[in-house]
Amino acid sequence: MDHDIDVFAKNYIYQKSILLTKTAQRADWDREDVVSELTLHLLRRRDQFNPGRGSWTTFVKAVVNNRTTDLHHQLSRQRATLSLSDPRVSRVAERLEDIERLRHHGVSIDPESDQCDRTIDLNNVLSQIPQRDRRLCDQLSRFRTADAAKHLNQCRSNIYRRIVSLRKEFSSAGLTDYWK
DSSP states (O other), rough: OOOOOOHHHHHHHHHHHHHHHHHHHHHOHHHHHHHHHHHHHHHGGGGGOOOOTOOHHHHHHHHHHHHHHHHHHHHHHHHOOOOOOOOHHHHHHHHHHHHHHHHHHOOOOOOOOHHHHHHHHHHHHHSSSSSHHHHHHHHHHHSOHHHHHHTTTTTHHHHHHHHHHHHHHOOOOOOOOGGG
């Protein structure tokens, strides 16, 4: 008996495709791909339908569920390929740009070393703090606190308060060694 894909089968396939695309979390499989795959699988199996063993809806559910499970296992075993729009690729590219920028300024970097990571983390923190705090960090990297206060035309008590605040910023980024 020849069965076309009826409304029930279309709706059931669509519901399963939503679940599969949500759980698979793969950028290269969208809902339309899953709907096509499940529909094609059902069309290939429809000749196996036996009304003496059960209803058409039971057959549809069994065939679609089995294929959905197979696809889920297949997709979870495969390694996903990253597209250039993937945020993880963007972070790696930013890190490489940071390394190149530092090299351009004469900083010698071994990308595998902790020093490289620390330098990048340091630059990330420095880029997020206000300009006046960056100037303070620059002065403190060259001078004692009293001399930095003179260069910045600020009293030492204000500098010390800002240092406490900056220590917290750097500490939250795992850079406590920077302030020793």
